[in-house]
Amino acid sequence: MRGRGLWGVFRQRLRRLGFGANEYLISQQHLQIRAMSGDLAVVAKDKEASSKGTMQTQITTDPPRGTRDFPPEDMRMRTWLFDKFREVSRLFAFEEVDFPMVESEDLYTRKAGEEIVGQLYNFEDKGGRKVALRPELTPSLARLVLQKGRAQSFPLKWFAIGQCWRYERMTRGRRREHYQWNMDIIGVPGVEAEAELLSAIVTFFTKLNITSDDVGIKVSNRKVLQAVLEKYDIQPDSFAAVCVIVDKLDKLPREEIESELDKAGVPSVAIEGILQALTLQSFDDLEALIGAESGAVAELKQLFALAEGYGIQDWLRFDASVVRGLAYYTGTVFEAFDKEKKLRAICGGGRYDRLLSTYGGQDTPACGFGFGDAVIVELLKEKKLLRAFPHEVDDVVMALDDSLKIPAAGIASRLRSTGRVVELVIEKGKKMKWVFKHCETLKAKRLVLLGTTEWKEGKVLVKDLNLREQTVKTVDELIASS
Ligand code: HAM
Numbered sequence: 001m002r003g004r005g006l007w008g009v010f011r012q013r014l015r016r017l018g019f020g021a022n023e024y025l026i027s028q029q030h031l032q033i034r035a036m037s038g039d040l041a042v043v044a045k046d047k048e049a050s051s052k053g054t055m056q057t058q059i060t061t062d063p064p065r066g067t068r069d070f071p072p073e074d075m076r077m078r079t080w081l082f083d084k085f086r087e088v089s090r091l092f093a094f095e096e097v098d099f100p101m102v103e104s105e106d107l108y109t110r111k112a113g114e115e116i117v118g119q120l121y122n123f124e125d126k127g128g129r130k131v132a133l134r135p136e137l138t139p140s141l142a143r144l145v146l147q148k149g150r151a152q153s154f155p156l157k158w159f160a161i162g163q164c165w166r167y168e169r170m171t172r173g174r175r176r177e178h179y180q181w182n183m184d185i186i187g188v189p190g191v192e193a194e195a196e197l198l199s200a201i202v203t204f205f206t207k208l209n210i211t212s213d214d215v216g217i218k219v220s221n222r223k224v225l226q227a228v229l230e231k232y233d234i235q236p237d238s239f240a241a242v243c244v245i246v247d248k249l250d251k252l253p254r255e256e257i258e259s260e261l262d263k264a265g266v267p268s269v270a271i272e273g274i275l276q277a278l279t280l281q282s283f284d285d286l287e288a289l290i291g292a293e294s295g296a297v298a299e300l301k302q303l304f305a306l307a308e309g310y311g312i313q314d315w316l317r318f319d320a321s322v323v324r325g326l327a328y329y330t331g332t333v334f335e336a337f338d339k340e341k342k343l344r345a346i347c348g349g350g351r352y353d354r355l356l357s358t359y360g361g362q363d364t365p366a367c368g369f370g371f372g373d374a375v376i377v378e379l380l381k382e383k384k385l386l387r388a389f390p391h392e393v394d395d396v397v398m399a400l401d402d403s404l405k406i407p408a409a410g411i412a413s414r415l416r417s418t419g420r421v422v423e424l425v426i427e428k429g430k431k432m433k434w435v436f437k438h439c440e441t442l443k444a445k446r447l448v449l450l451g452t453t454e455w456k457e458g459k460v461l462v463k464d465l466n467l468r469e470q471t472v473k474t475v476d477e478l479i480a481s482s
Contacts, residue, residue, distance in 0.1 A: 066168070066176025076389035078179075081373055082161050085181040088204045089159035092196060094183055097158045099140035101165075105130040107139040110358075112240040112327035119166040133165035136370060137182045138328070138355070145186055146361040154187030173343050173375035184368030191299050193367050194332045194351065195306035201336060201347060201369065202312040208376075209385050215346065218319040219303065219334045222350070223296035224286065225323065228277045231290075232270035240327040242266060246278060247325040280320040303332060328352040332367065338379050346379060347371035395482075396439050397448045398425035404450040411448060411460065411475055418482050439465055448478065 063069050070078055089096070105122045122132035134140060137160050145156065160182045168174050183200055185193040198217060205215055225246070226239060234242075245260045254275070261271045280286050287297055300318060307313045324333045331351035338346065349369025356364040380386040395415055399408035412424040423442055425435065439447050449461040454472055462478060463470050473481065 064176075066170050068175070068177070072391060073389060076391070077377070077386075078373065080389060081377070082179075082181075084204060084207055085159070085161055085371070088200055088207065089181075089183055091203065092157070092183070092200045094157040094159040097141070097144065097160050098162060099134070099137065099144060099160070101133060101163065102131050103134050103140055103143075105132040107143060107359075108132055108135060110327050112244045114244050114327050115325055116166060119168055121165045121167055134162070135164055135166045136326075137162050137164065137180060138184070138326075138352070138368065138370070139359075141182070141184055141186075141368075142355045142359055142361075142366075145364065145366075146356055146359055155193075156186040157183075158186070159183045171344065173372075173378045175374060179373040181371040181373075182368055184366060186364060186366045188367075189353070189365035191303040191332060192306065193365075194303055194334070195310060197349060197367065197369055198303075198307065198316065198334065199310040199312055201371070202310075202315050204371070205315075205336075208380060210379070210383065212314040214339060214379070214383055215315070215336055216339055217316050217334055217336045218322040219300070219316050219332065220318065220320050220322040221296040221300050221332050222323065222329050223294070223299065223331060224277060224280075224290065224320055225274065227290040227294050227296055228274055229270070232267065232273060234266060234270055238264055238266070242274065243323050243329070244325055244327055246274060247323045249275075249278065249321065278321045278323070281318060283318060286318070286320065299332065324348055324350055326352075328355040328358070330354055334369070338382070340382070342382065343375050343378055346375045390443055391441075392421070393423045393442045393444050394420040395422045395446045395448055396425065396435065396442065396444045397422055397450075398430070398435055399450045401450075401452050402428065404452070404455055407455065408450050411450070411478070414475065414479055415448075415482055418479060420482050 068074070086096070102125075105120070108120055109117060116135050120132045120135060122130065125131050141158065141160070145152075161179060162182075163177055164180050165177050168176055170176070183197055185196065198219075201217065205211075222239075222243060225243060226236075229236070229239060229242065241264050242261065245257060245264060248260075249257055257275070258268075258271055261274070262268070266274070277289060280289065283297065283301060286300070287294075290296060304313065304316065304318070307316050322333050322335050324335065329350040330353045333348075333350035335348040336346040337343075347369055349367065351365070351367040353365045354363050355366065356362065377386065395412075397408055397412045397415070399405050408424060412422045415422045423438075423444065425438070430438075435447065438444075444465055447463040447465060449463070451461055454461055459472050459474055460478060461470060462473050462481075
């Protein structure tokens with residue numbers, strides 16, 4: 001009796017014993033172990049204890065599907081990555097901002113058919129307000145810009161690092177929560193802003209030893225599609241929906257895209273023209289299609305010229321297939337990809353000059369990007385560029401006798417005040433063998449021991465664990481040598 005059959009019998013028995021469905025589903029593995037030992041009576045006893053409020057609930061120790069815990073080793077890596085995000089943002093003179101994790105749902109319920117809207121973690125709070133866990137940071141940023149109003153001195157150059165929630169189908173590097181690093185420039189209409197952002201992205205890659213052989217950034221401009229739609233006299237109000245549909249070209253079969261465009265009211269001759277335009281990868285072909293005087297051509301050419309100034313031209317390539325799946329982009333759009341094509345987009349962004357007006361403000365030039373924490377780590381692993389992140393301390397301080405705990409605490413404090421990372425052994429009765437092992441685990445540089453003989457003269461034993469040398473020092477000498 002395996003699988004469903006076995007579980008069915010368990011369920012039936014448990015129900016007879018008076019268990020509710022959620023009571024025995026708390027941990028399937030736990031139930032299985034008990035049931036296999038034929039000890040349903042124990043469960044029944046627990047039930048009795050539970051009704052008296054004395055039983056501890058057996059919970060599953062896994063985080064919810066698609067989410068992560070960050071135990072120390074993962075947290076160290078995360079901190080390192082976020083430090084790099086911050087370092088690069090500051091190099092470009094951006095200021096850090098943050099927003100609430102929960103926002104009003106209507107900040108996200110745009111009507112262009114975006115995937116992100118269908119993936120919302122939304123719920124009603126206890127006050128009956130419709131709220132959602134933020135799936136991205138851009139709407140919050142727009143809200144804050146609106147709230148602060150015109151009193152601010154533009155341009156704003158803001159960056160944020162925040163957790164975002166999307167109920168996604170999980171693939172490598174895509175999960176239901178991720179952290180995103182965003183850099184946004186508000187108030188600059190020209191592509192000089194995009195050039196700064198692209199340069200920041202390249203600076204970040206370079207800091208991680210990723211080269212333009214590993215990663216490329218595809219750049220296009222939504223005005224290309226806009227020009228194509230105008231050519232076919234398609235209403236501007238279907239522009240966002242068309243962008244969202246064609247963004248799915250590499251995920252869905254072409255016929256499905258064609259049928260969606262058809263449903264959106266795009267005539268078949270225009271569908272052909274749109275799909276053709278998306279294959280363009282050279283400025284000459286682009287000019288031939290939409291004319292050299294087109295705004296899209298001018299902006300793209302200017303952006304690529306600026307890229308040469310920054311020395312990042314090797315990283316960029318014009319590729320009209322990049323449209324991006326968010327409805328609010330109005331101009332330049334870009335996405336970084338791994339050249340081996342093993343992973344999903346590493347980061348993406350673009351210009352969104354009309355987002356603020358969709359929230360009731362004035363049109364305000366804006367552009368930015370979002371850079372997730374997941375795909376980049378996959379890439380670093382793939383390229384063997386991810387170093388280890390050990391827990392490291394400078395000194396381990398230990399009293400060899402309980403009576404010396406108080407001076408040991410004093411020495412640890414003095415060492416810490418000089419900036420050294422100090423592990424004070426606070427457990428009792430630890431043997432030297434344990435201490436040496438502990439020093440090894442912590443990759444400690446020094447071991448400072450307080451023994452009764454040396455301490456009578458106000459001295460401590462200092463073991464340099466790298467040089468394997470032992471000296472006896474006064475506390476002042478120890479601090480001076482730190
Ligand atoms: P996005 O393309 O939806 O853009 O997300 C930006 C980046 O966040 C992606 O390229 C990827 O690195 C990461 N990301 C997105 N979804 C997931 C997921 N489910 N799991 C792991 N990583 C993910 C935006 O969110 C825009 N708001 C970016 C922006 C800022 N545009 C202008 N300013």
